Structures are given as structure tokens and as C-alpha cells.
Amino acid sequence: MLDDAINKARGKSVTVHAPGTVANMVCGFDVLGLALNDPYDIMTIQLIEEPTVVIHNVDSYGLPVEPQKNVAGVALLEMIERLHRKTGFDITIEKRIKPGSGVGSSAASSAGAVVAANHLLGNIFNNNELVQMAMFGEKLASGVKHADNITPCIMGGVTLIRSIMPLDIISVPSPPLYVTVVHPQIEVRTEDARQILKKQILLKDAIRQWGNIAGLVAGLIKSDYELIGRSLEDVLIEPVRSILIPAFAEVKAKSLEAGALGGGISGSGPSIFMLSKDEATALAVENAMKDVYAATGIAYHTYVTTVNTQGVKIVK
Amino acid sequence: MLDDAINKARGKSVTVHAPGTVANMVCGFDVLGLALNDPYDIMTIQLIEEPTVVIHNVDSYGLPVEPQKNVAGVALLEMIERLHRKTGFDITIEKRIKPGSGVGSSAASSAGAVVAANHLLGNIFNNNELVQMAMFGEKLASGVKHADNITPCIMGGVTLIRSIMPLDIISVPSPPLYVTVVHPQIEVRTEDARQILKKQILLKDAIRQWGNIAGLVAGLIKSDYELIGRSLEDVLIEPVRSILIPAFAEVKAKSLEAGALGGGISGSGPSIFMLSKDEATALAVENAMKDVYAATGIAYHTYVTTVNTQGVKIVK
Numbered sequence: 001m002l003d004d005a006i007n008k009a010r011g012k013s014v015t016v017h018a019p020g021t022v023a024n025m026v027c028g029f030d031v032l033g034l035a036l037n038d039p040y041d042i043m044t045i046q047l048i049e050e051p052t053v054v055i056h057n058v059d060s061y062g063l064p065v066e067p068q069k070n071v072a073g074v075a076l077l078e079m080i081e082r083l084h085r086k087t088g089f090d091i092t093i094e095k096r097i098k099p100g101s102g103v104g105s106s107a108a109s110s111a112g113a114v115v116a117a118n119h120l121l122g123n124i125f126n127n128n129e130l131v132q133m134a135m136f137g138e139k140l141a142s143g144v145k146h147a148d149n150i151t152p153c154i155m156g157g158v159t160l161i162r163s164i165m166p167l168d169i170i171s172v173p174s175p176p177l178y179v180t181v182v183h184p185q186i187e188v189r190t191e192d193a194r195q196i197l198k199k200q201i202l203l204k205d206a207i208r209q210w211g212n213i214a215g216l217v218a219g220l221i222k223s224d225y226e227l228i229g230r231s232l233e234d235v236l237i238e239p240v241r242s243i244l245i246p247a248f249a250e251v252k253a254k255s256l257e258a259g260a261l262g263g264g265i266s267g268s269g270p271s272i273f274m275l276s277k278d279e280a281t282a283l284a285v286e287n288a289m290k291d292v293y294a295a296t297g298i299a300y301h302t303y304v305t306t307v308n309t310q311g312v313k314i315v316k
Numbered sequence: 317m318l319d320d321a322i323n324k325a326r327g328k329s330v331t332v333h334a335p336g337t338v339a340n341m342v343c344g345f346d347v348l349g350l351a352l353n354d355p356y357d358i359m360t361i362q363l364i365e366e367p368t369v370v371i372h373n374v375d376s377y378g379l380p381v382e383p384q385k386n387v388a389g390v391a392l393l394e395m396i397e398r399l400h401r402k403t404g405f406d407i408t409i410e411k412r413i414k415p416g417s418g419v420g421s422s423a424a425s426s427a428g429a430v431v432a433a434n435h436l437l438g439n440i441f442n443n444n445e446l447v448q449m450a451m452f453g454e455k456l457a458s459g460v461k462h463a464d465n466i467t468p469c470i471m472g473g474v475t476l477i478r479s480i481m482p483l484d485i486i487s488v489p490s491p492p493l494y495v496t497v498v499h500p501q502i503e504v505r506t507e508d509a510r511q512i513l514k515k516q517i518l519l520k521d522a523i524r525q526w527g528n529i530a531g532l533v534a535g536l537i538k539s540d541y542e543l544i545g546r547s548l549e550d551v552l553i554e555p556v557r558s559i560l561i562p563a564f565a566e567v568k569a570k571s572l573e574a575g576a577l578g579g580g581i582s583g584s585g586p587s588i589f590m591l592s593k594d595e596a597t598a599l600a601v602e603n604a605m606k607d608v609y610a611a612t613g614i615a616y617h618t619y620v621t622t623v624n625t626q627g628v629k630i631v632k
Contacts, residue, residue, distance in 0.1 A: 211477060222489075
């Protein structure tokens, strides 16, 4: 069956859009994530005879082309390993999600690559297997095999990683949500953002955090926007990580004033995201963010988008 | 309006059934709770002219009748304080939920008392206010103002305390669930069970815990029994508290073998509860529990019941 799939795939190519994602969602550190409709990467993949990965970058980020050093590369090498066949991949990557921006750039590369390859092979791997392969990319990017960007990138919507070992992925239904993102053009390395976290925390803070994540999940499934807003509170990670992000407190305060339900650091930053109930509010939030960053003199970029309910999209 | 309500209430009496409750629900320490249809306390209340509380116990537990020392008493004293009127309560309590059993005996007394009094007064207080008054009872019983038994007792079903300050209560819809409870006749004081907990925990354990509580809430609202089962895991509290409960590990293992979805310590123990999808399984779980405790020689009592969706019930 696998040999059939490989024979059928020869000479064909698949192009995908792999979306950006917001990991953590404030109170769901390492377990929650949400997919965005914008930005996204574009990738085209085809089979080659050699069991290796040939990478072409068609962007200006200068990412490595050696597969062992490239997040899409290591994810595809893992797939080749699992295929046990004399088959490899040729992949062309147009990166549109800036690396290090905090909206899942590395996850889009590795998740997009494995979903594209899987589609080429007639979808022989399930979502759990795809997440496991794509996590090799996250391990390379940040030193840790986390799945909170990869999973929403692959599946779309809001996802919960209840457990990483064994992998247990849950899709969390959500009402329509607008997302405003501001990306200050400074670098926060995921590894650094992880290192500054305390390994020990107070039980009472953890209780507050799990009250909030339970509230957020209930709010999302029940389409209770007010509850979603109240639950977007992080007493553990945000107080530590936000010191790496200039004007964080002001962006948050002004966004809430402009009507955002709530929000916080996207992944490990430096991007900040805010959720809103409607487009007009999301645009008002964007203006509030622009005002704050314009005054700091730091270069920035903003997006106003919606929750991507589809995940990696096959476009050709 | 209040004076009208008091005048109307004079000479009348209200009788209620106040249900037992399971706090924590394994992974939701201090925030989740669920109401049971059995056991329950019976209370009858009426107004008196003096702004005090007169307590009659019609059971053999020998609980204090001085209102300042009685959990129903302090909750009603708080209500009297808020009424600002020359009015008090006479309450007769038939306790059927054994104090110290771990199924919310103190919460049933204080919650039942304030709900009964509120009904007598034409429901002038809302649920948040009732929870706040009843928490004075929990403070007296355990030293801590917690609401994870009181809230499901008052509201029924599964409830989430997202935040205690400010109080934010969320009703969590749940599919039909059978509950098997075994109560070994030993005493675990809530205060002791709280004292042995570590004040500091590992971030990685907290992450596992909030993955589970998010999974449990999602499973309940989505009626996904398998997910409910997988999420009933507690890596923080159960390993510590279970040492106070004889044969805990065996009861749990045999219950799961008998088909239970999962379960653990009820509140701070010593009762153990297990959730099942249907009555036959709940009865098989009861048998498994009986086998384990019969072999230990420890006296025990079991219940097979369902989730109480109504909370404190007005019966007269």
C-alpha cells in the first residue's frame, strides 16, 4: 500500500498554505493554541529518489538549507525514517511568517511540510503522527518538543494538548473571534523566554491559573465572550516574560480600553495578540497598538485576522 | 421591600434537602465540584424576632448548637448581618451526611441554611451572595473560605470557581454521570489534608494539571466520556493526600478494572468517588470497592448515585 502511494505520488507536487498560530493563549501555557488566517507560509513539495530532503528557500530570511539544521527538514527526515523506503522530498519554502516573531513561524514550516508530504502520499499518517513528526522541528527551533503551535497549525481552530506523552490532542470549538497582533521588530529567542521562567511555582498561583484555563475552555465551547475575556488572565508566565517586550503593559491596557476581550503574549513573544468579538473592535485595537508603538520609536507590524478553522490548506 | 419580605415570611417555614458534593473532581483542586443526589441533609427554617440563630440538631452527631461554632449558624449570622433588621432564624437540622466524610457535609449545612433562609425571604439574595455567606461556614470548618463544595450544593451539576476574589462561578454542563462513593469510616480532617500539601510545586506538574482540567471541562461540555476518563488524573494533590486513605490505590485500580471512567479522592477524603457512564458499571464499581474494603477490615459505607442537577431542593 505504501509502495503504491509512493508510485502514485511520483512526478506530482503539492502546494500548501501553513498558517501562523498563537500558542499559550494567555492562561494555557504549553497546552493551548489557536490558528490564524494571516500570516501564512507557502510551500511546494515533491518526491525525490534519494532518502533525503532538498530545501529551496524563496525568501530573504537566509534560513539553512541543510535538512538537519532546518525545521521543515528535520520533520521531513523523521517522516523518511518512518517510511522505510528509498524516497525523499524536495521542498520549496516561501516564508512569510517572520522567524522569531512569536506567531509560530517554525511550527508553520515543520507542520506545513509534513502535511504537504502526507497529502502527496495519500494521507497515510494521522494527525497524531503528523504532530509527532513536526515536533522534531520544534525541538530544533527551541530545544523542547512542544506541540502548542504545531497542533492548531495542522488542525485549525483552538486546540488543547491535554498530554504530550502520550500525545492527546483535543479540538476546542470556539465562536467567531477576531485577532489583532502587533509584532515589535525585536528578537526574543524562544529558548531565552523559556529559560527565565521559574521551575517552581506557588500552588496558589497554579490554582488561579487552572481556574482560568477551565474558564477559557468553558467560555470558548459555550460561546460566552464575557467569560473568555475574564479568563484571559495569566498570573504565572506573563509577569515574567512581559519584561522582555517593550511597552507590553501599555499595549494591553490600551487594547482593553479599545474593547478587546483580552489577550497577552503570543507564544514566547515578542508579538502581542488580542481577541475581539467583531472586526470594528479588532481594528480599533490595532489603532491603539499602533499609537503605543509609534510613540516608542520601535519598528512594528500589525495584523488583523480571524481564527483559521481549517489548518494547513492544500492549495494545489 | 425587605421589610415586606420579612413580614410575609413570619410564621412560615421552609424545608430543604441539601445535597452532598464532590469537590476537586481529581484535577480541579479548589475550583471544580459536583453535586450528588444522595446523601443529603434535611433542614427546616423559620424566622424569629431576635437577630440570632437558634439551632436544633435532630441527629446523633453532637454538633454544636452555639451559632458561632456551627457552620450553618455562622452562615446565617452573616445573613442576619446583611439584613440589618431585628430578625433571626430558628433552624432544625437533620444531618444525614456524616461530618468529615469528604462529601461536603459542612457545605450542605451552610449552603442549605442560606438557601432555605433566602427562599423564606422571597429570594432576595443571588447565588453569588449565597455562596459568599455560606463560605463563612467553610471558613469555620476548615480554616479556609473555599467554595468548591458550596457552589455545586447551591446550583447543582458541575461548577467551576474560576476565581474566588472576585467570585466568578461558572456552571459546566455535563452528560449523565453515575457516581459511586466509598466512605471508609476513618477521620481525615480537612485542615490536616490541606496542611500536608506543598506550597510550592513544579511548573511542569502544574502544566500537566491544567492540561487535564482543560480536558475535563471540554469532555464534560462535549459529552465525551472517554476524554472525561483520560482527564481524571491528578499529579499534584492525589499522590500526597492518598497516603491518608487506606487502600486508595487498590480501590482506584479495581474500580477502573470494573469499568469506571475514573475518579479519585472526594474533596480532602477519606471518601473516594468514581464516575461511570451507566448504572450497571457504577454498581460493578461499588462491588469492587466493597471487596477491597471488606478485606481490610475497615468499616465503610458505599453510595451509588447520580449527578444532582438541581442543587438545594425546596421540599416544603
